[in-house]
Amino acid sequence: MSQETVTFTLDGVKVKATKGQTIMEAADAAGIYIPRLCWHKDLPSGGNCRICTVMVNGRPAGSCLFPVEDGIVVENNTKQLKDHRCQVVEMHFIEGNHYCPSCEASGECELQALGYYTQMLTPTSPYLRPKYEVDASHPDVYIDRDRCILCGRCIRASEFLDGKCVFSFEGRGIHKRISVNAEHNLGETNMEASDRAATICPTGALMIKRTGYRIPVGKRRFDIHPIGWDIEKKKKSG
Amino acid sequence: MAKPLIATQHLTSCFGCHMSILDIDDRILKLAKMVDFDRSPINDIKEFTWPVDIGIIEGGVSNDEHVEILKDFRKNCKVLIGIGSCAVANSVPSMRNTVPLKECLEEAYLNGPTIVDGGIIPNDEDIPILLDKVYPLHEVVKIDYFLPGCPPSADTIWNALVALLTGKELEFPYELIKYD
């Protein structure tokens, strides 16, 4: 099957891509990292977080969904977009309750890593300090909604990778929560620790019990290398 | 020319950030040549002798006394730096923020597992009054620079101080800015 090649411009550089790819997929292949949170390589794009927003011909578009087209002009690494991303990261930090120093996901958390990536020293807006419920009813997996950024990865993973339908959203706007498809709690669902959904959360909101703090500080995923380093490495090594 | 003056203070914290300041090891000798310390727990000076150039605060704001101290620092420091996650972000002290203060006090002093024969919630006029929440510094006064970390490493603190004292931009390599 022959694949149609298209060429587009990404931050002033000509990039070749295959028709049907999203801008993010094409950028990844070219070794250019576009920040993302709700996207996961094994899942269909959700388009929930908008961190991956780029400018396409001068208009904002989610790069994890927008397909490449011949001749489009895409901006990614601009001051405006960097500020936008830092703002989105800040909003996640103030809308949840993220206690990084004591969190099991610290060092492995993609939200925290994006804080480092966007050079956020601290969120500058006041914290909202909302009240969220912890669901520890399941013997092996727990939900700490303080840390949930509503990316929907667990929902998609449960549906598309596990063939279950354990998670869903409830509520709207600031009242939106991750919830489970059961009368009361996670313990009543057919969730198992071996489900892909159990390890797909970008933060520490959905965690397998008794596995925290195993990796020493200094050796965790984002201790040494920034998020996106693996993608950018491709470009550097040619 | 007189050396620049530094003042430091801890609020609700574990003193770990001050330990991290001391952790600059022998660079402390260089620091002593570059600056003088005014009000600080390191020399036990409890009031400002004069206004200072750099104020460094560790810890979150959790009672009325902290608010006064912090305002005093803002008034007396040309540049005010928050160091450590408790001072600049959500951290261990702020974990009480999603529980009403009354419930926290009742759990600690009336219903906790180590309470024998009832108990009382301390209410002496000399004890600072707890705020409804624990706040990061910048929700109370303007803060000029933030150094996150639990604690920020000695290298992070050293880099920041040297940059400020030599009039350079604060820039950090990736490994030096961490929230934990």
Ligand code: SF4
């Ligand atoms: S629990 Fe985790 S994976 Fe699920 S929506 Fe929240 S942040 Fe995303």
Ligand code: FES
């Ligand atoms: S990664 Fe594209 S919207 Fe979240």
